[in-house]
Amino acid sequence: MKLFAGLSTAALLVAGLTVASAPANAAGAAQADEYTPTINTFCMANGGKAESGKIRLKLNVVSNGAGSPKATVKIVIRNKKGKIVRTRTRSFNNGPRAYRFLNLKKGRYTVSFIVTPKGADADRYKGCTARIATKVKAKRPR
Numbered sequence: 100m101k102l103f104a105g106l107s108t109a110a111l112l113v114a115g116l117t118v119a120s121a122p123a124n125a126a127g128a129a130q131a132d133e134y135t136p137t138i139n140t141f142c143m144a145n146g147g148k149a150e151s152g153k154i155r156l157k158l159n160v161v162s163n164g165a166g167s168p169k170a171t172v173k174i175v176i177r178n179k180k181g182k183i184v185r186t187r188t189r190s191f192n193n194g195p196r197a198y199r200f201l202n203l204k205k206g207r208y209t210v211s212f213i214v215t216p217k218g219a220d221a222d223r224y225k226g227c228t229a230r231i232a233t234k235v236k237a238k239r240p241r
Contacts, residue, residue, distance in 0.1 A: 142229035168224035
């Protein structure tokens, strides 16, 4: 009997210590998540018309969820050798956007779109990038 009393007392002490030392958020199962979920975004760039001395490109940003983020788009144009020819920063709100670049020399270019969500959307959405290769024709003489 004494052995049973001793074992039950030890078990109660161990259980009491583990309950007392448990973290506060482990007690309730319905705790709110302290981290906001991040929604994946996807950038899609389409090559428009490559005219004489200029290019037209379209960018669309979509997400797994409903809507698309308000974002800043950094556009980097590189020539065939990889040298940066031009950079631009534009805002992006919704839907596909068309971008036009003038006074480019004849040749092949790679255009990179780097999308970074801004404002309240910066915590909800991930950024994305898109890259497209295009060719610029020689300018027509007037």
